[in-house]
Amino acid sequence: xxxxxxxxxxxxxxxxxxxxxxxxxxxxxxxxxxxxxxxxxxxxxxxxxxxxxxxxxxxxxxxxxxxxxxxxxxxxxxxxxxxxxxxxxxxxxxxxxxxxxxxxxxxxxxxxxxxxxxxxxxxxxxxxxxxxxxxxxxxxxxxxxxxxxxxxxxxxxxxxxxxxxxxxxxxxxxxxxxxxxxxxxxxxxxxxxxxxxxxxxxxxxxxxxxxxxxxxxxxxxxxxxxxxxxxxxxxxxxxxxxxxxxxxxxxxxxxxxxxxxxxxxxxxxxxxxxxxxxxxxxxxxxxxxxxxxxxxxxxxxxxxxxxxxxxxxxxxxxxxxxxxxxxxxxxxxxxxxxxxxxxxxxxxxxxxxxxxxxxxxxxxxxxxxxxxxxxxxxxxxxxxxxxxxxxxxxxxxxxxxxxxxx
Amino acid sequence: xxxxxxxxxxxxxxxxxxxxxxxxxxxxxxxxxxxxxxxxxxxxxxxxxxxxxxxxxxxxxxxxxxxxxxxxxxxxxxxxxxxxxxxxxxxxxxxxxxxxxxxxxxxxxxxxxxxxxxxxxxxxxxxxxxxxxxxxxxxxxxxxxxxxxxxxxxxxxxxxxxxxxxxxxxxxxxxxxxxxxxxxxxxxxxxxxxxxxxxxxxxxxxxxxxxxxxxxxxxxxxxxxxxxxxxxxxxxxxxxxxxxxxxxxxxxxxxxxxxxxxxxxxxxxxxxxxxxxxxxxxxxxxxxxxxxxxxxxxxxxxxxxxxxxxxxxxxxxxxxxxxxxxxxxxxxxxxxxxxxxxxxxxxxxxxxxxxxxxxxxxxxxxxxxxxxxxxxxxxxxxxxxxxxxxxxxxxxxxxxxxxxxx
Numbered sequence: 001x002x003x004x005x006x007x008x009x010x011x012x013x014x015x016x017x018x019x020x021x022x023x024x025x026x027x028x029x030x031x032x033x034x035x036x037x038x039x040x041x042x043x044x045x046x047x048x049x050x051x052x053x054x055x056x057x058x059x060x061x062x063x064x065x066x067x068x069x070x071x072x073x074x075x076x077x078x079x080x081x082x083x084x085x086x087x088x089x090x091x092x093x094x095x096x097x098x099x100x101x102x103x104x105x106x107x108x109x110x111x112x113x114x115x116x117x118x119x120x121x122x123x124x125x126x127x128x129x130x131x132x133x134x135x136x137x138x139x140x141x142x143x144x145x146x147x148x149x150x151x152x153x154x155x156x157x158x159x160x161x162x163x164x165x166x167x168x169x170x171x172x173x174x175x176x177x178x179x180x181x182x183x184x185x186x187x188x189x190x191x192x193x194x195x196x197x198x199x200x201x202x203x204x205x206x207x208x209x210x211x212x213x214x215x216x217x218x219x220x221x222x223x224x225x226x227x228x229x230x231x232x233x234x235x236x237x238x239x240x241x242x243x244x245x246x247x248x249x250x251x252x253x254x255x256x257x258x259x260x261x262x263x264x265x266x267x268x269x270x271x272x273x274x275x276x277x278x279x280x281x282x283x284x285x286x287x288x289x290x291x292x293x294x295x296x297x298x299x300x301x302x303x304x305x306x307x308x309x310x311x312x313x314x315x316x317x318x319x320x321x322x323x324x325x326x327x328x329x330x331x332x333x334x335x336x337x338x339x340x341x342x343x344x345x346x347x348x349x350x351x352x353x354x355x356x357x358x359x360x361x362x363x364x365x366x367x368x369x370x371x372x373x374x375x376x377x378x379x380x381x382x383x384x385x386x387x388x389x390x391x392x393x394x395x396x397x398x399x400x401x402x403x404x405x406x
Numbered sequence: 407x408x409x410x411x412x413x414x415x416x417x418x419x420x421x422x423x424x425x426x427x428x429x430x431x432x433x434x435x436x437x438x439x440x441x442x443x444x445x446x447x448x449x450x451x452x453x454x455x456x457x458x459x460x461x462x463x464x465x466x467x468x469x470x471x472x473x474x475x476x477x478x479x480x481x482x483x484x485x486x487x488x489x490x491x492x493x494x495x496x497x498x499x500x501x502x503x504x505x506x507x508x509x510x511x512x513x514x515x516x517x518x519x520x521x522x523x524x525x526x527x528x529x530x531x532x533x534x535x536x537x538x539x540x541x542x543x544x545x546x547x548x549x550x551x552x553x554x555x556x557x558x559x560x561x562x563x564x565x566x567x568x569x570x571x572x573x574x575x576x577x578x579x580x581x582x583x584x585x586x587x588x589x590x591x592x593x594x595x596x597x598x599x600x601x602x603x604x605x606x607x608x609x610x611x612x613x614x615x616x617x618x619x620x621x622x623x624x625x626x627x628x629x630x631x632x633x634x635x636x637x638x639x640x641x642x643x644x645x646x647x648x649x650x651x652x653x654x655x656x657x658x659x660x661x662x663x664x665x666x667x668x669x670x671x672x673x674x675x676x677x678x679x680x681x682x683x684x685x686x687x688x689x690x691x692x693x694x695x696x697x698x699x700x701x702x703x704x705x706x707x708x709x710x711x712x713x714x715x716x717x718x719x720x721x722x723x724x725x726x727x728x729x730x731x732x733x734x735x736x737x738x739x740x741x742x743x744x745x746x747x748x749x750x751x752x753x754x755x756x757x758x759x760x761x762x763x764x765x766x767x768x769x770x771x772x773x774x775x776x777x778x779x780x781x782x783x784x785x786x787x788x789x790x791x792x793x794x795x796x797x798x799x800x801x802x803x804x805x806x807x808x809x810x811x812x
Contacts, residue, residue, distance in 0.1 A: 009667060010519060040471070048466065065650070099674035111416055131670075135671060203411045246471050268508060
């Protein structure tokens with residue numbers, strides 16, 4: 001009776017490879033340099049405990065309801081004030097709190113595009129965003145980055161060419177302006193201005209994903225792209241990198257009209273009032289500048305440890321831009337190397353990373369590798385890079401031997 | 407320079423009227439019978455406080471990370487065990503935890519349908535689900551309910567006719583089997599069986615939205631539709647109605663293949679580990695059956711108060727099915743009445759409700775009204791129904807006067 005026929009799922013699911021799932025601590029001997037995890041020591045557990053107690057005692061009933069309480073409002077106010085550091089002036093109705101930045105990327109993409117619409121990205125770029133853009137069935141097109149971030153000149157050239165030839169223009173451009181993931185570079189102020197101008201001229205929106213802005217070793221802040229074009233930029237940031245990812249609290253800032261549409265698409269309803277009440281209390285109790293200073297002290301030391309270890313074990317074999325903040329080092333190997341070929345060998349040797357190709361649209365970036373320097377302590381990083389170098393040279397030697405045999 | 411051109415947003419946004427936003431407590435004098443809020447007195451604030459402290463002390467670091475900890479695993483186990491009461495046998499890989507049921511509805515819809523696909527619903531049905539289905543650009547078609555729930559015979563008739571005439575068959579059917587929102591009725595066991603059989607025969611999926619199953623005044627459980635067709639039913643439920651909506655914790659149970667795809671679409675990443683750790687601790691400390699008994703004692707008394715008040719103030723003017731659980735009373739007014747015409751007058755008089763038309767696809771259900779009996783205390787309910795009746799009769803009298811003048 002219950003004969004099961006094959007069912008056609010939605011066409012939106014792409015046939016892309018899943019990025020390795022080497023989650024921290026899954027294997028006892030594994031040192032994870034793959035995913036972007038904060039330093040466990042940096043998580044403000046004691047202060048969170050106090051904040052949570054305060055939230056439950058003073059706002060318990062509100063925290064457990066669908067909406068209301070003072071938490072959400074106070075968080076919006078905090079975001080408003082903090083954004084002024086990036087020269088962003090926004091009203092309450094121009095801000096939406098989301099379940100992490102990743103939800104904001106999804107909401108804004110589906111607010112501004114339909115399947116088949118052009119969406120432009122940097123190459124390399126965050127694989128999680130690429131996944132979201134593919135699920136939204138957008139047509140992706142990418143531009144390289146250099147030491148000063150996205151090559152805005154090439155974006156302009158492409159826009160001009162498309163306009164002349166009556167070809168489709170982008171609806172959206174996705175940019176990570178500070179401590180780019182994975183490149184580690186920062187977009188120069190001149191390019192920010194020019195990009196914002198292009199967005200007005202060619203009528204597209206920019207998603208400015210600013211997850212790493214606070215993680216600046218030299219405390220330098222460049223004004224946000226948003227500050228040069230508030231009507232065509234949606235600015236995203238998150239508490240994941242400065243408090244804790246477990247909260248799943250991020251935000252978006254943009255035109256009221258855009259934020260309203262994002263709220264309609266936000267089918268989880270309101271982001272947990274409970275989490276917002278707790279976070280509100282934490283924000284009242286914590287000295288955020290001190291918290292961020294502490295983070296950056298830890299991360300600078302770990303970045304330095306990783307850079308030294310790479311120089312020690314890889315010498316001239318790899319090159320990289322030394323980032324002034326953020327989470328990642330982006331390595332470039334010799335052209336003929338495909339880093340995805342020794343992901344498994346590295347796992348066996350007890351170290352994980354993300355192969356370069358995952359950060360590109362297709363058939364590109366094979367000779368790159370992303371390493372996260374924030375999660376592990378200095379001595380562990382040293383050991384991880386040693387394991388990685390061993391794995392790499394074994395891989396190179398094996399390939400050479402195979403070539404010689406053939 | 408910054409000339410702003412008009413921008414075309416995604417076509418997915420429908421032009422439907424927004425359902426009134428009469429949130430509890432927004433106006434001091436307003437008694438909200440509109441949205442489905444639990445009794446504030448029922449929220450387990452003290453136990454939540456203890457659970458939160460325990461979570462932070464024993465699992466603080468894990469609770470603040472992206473994933474891991476024992477919370478998510480223990481919650482899945484709790485769901486597995488509790489589901490056995492509905493005769494649902496599921497493995498871990500067949501369960502996904504979501505940000506409330508509403509996120510699960512969104513994920514499953516976009517997993518199983520593409521724009522233009524047929525999605526069938528009950529009439530009336532939950533307006534939040536209708537919103538999600540419209541945003542997914544599905545083609546909606548509806549079937550009436552009676553005292554025994556969805557008219558499965560009419561569904562079957564339509565399936566046969568479509569198959570004969572080579573017309574599109576549904577990909578999905580959305581059903582609320584227990585204490586239907588808004589109808590308050592329960593789907594009979596015979597109809598559950600037949601519906602599951604039809605899903606196999608005509609190869610569509612059923613979304614079984616079981617948010618209200620625990621809120622049973624007579625503690626009666628009918629086996630879930632899922633139990634009759636696990637390969638073609640995705641079962642949804644939530645902690646919102648039995649613990650607190652502020653947590654935003656719900657779940658879906660279905661084929662491993664379906665759950666995996668839902669996880670891919672879940673772009674908020676994992677549902678807050680922090681909330682899951684806290685909830686895990688609560689589940690360990692709380693006697694869930696006692697918690698649910700308490701809820702049902704409160705809700706039965708409030709339902710009775712609302713029924714008496716309606717009989718007192720409306721007499722024979724309205725009819726309704728008296729529900730044995732859930733959150734809502736669904737009133738039927740005389741045929742020529744349009745309840746949306748006195749929503750504003752009722753607000754001014756200090757009572758809110760949801761007009762019937764929002765629960766239907768189009769141009770239907772004008773003479774209905776949904777009232778929530780769980781949020782307010784008995785004496786407040788009495789006052790609210792008095793205000794509602796006054797507003798209604800004033801509306802009827804005014805309309806009669808206008809008719810007489812013309």
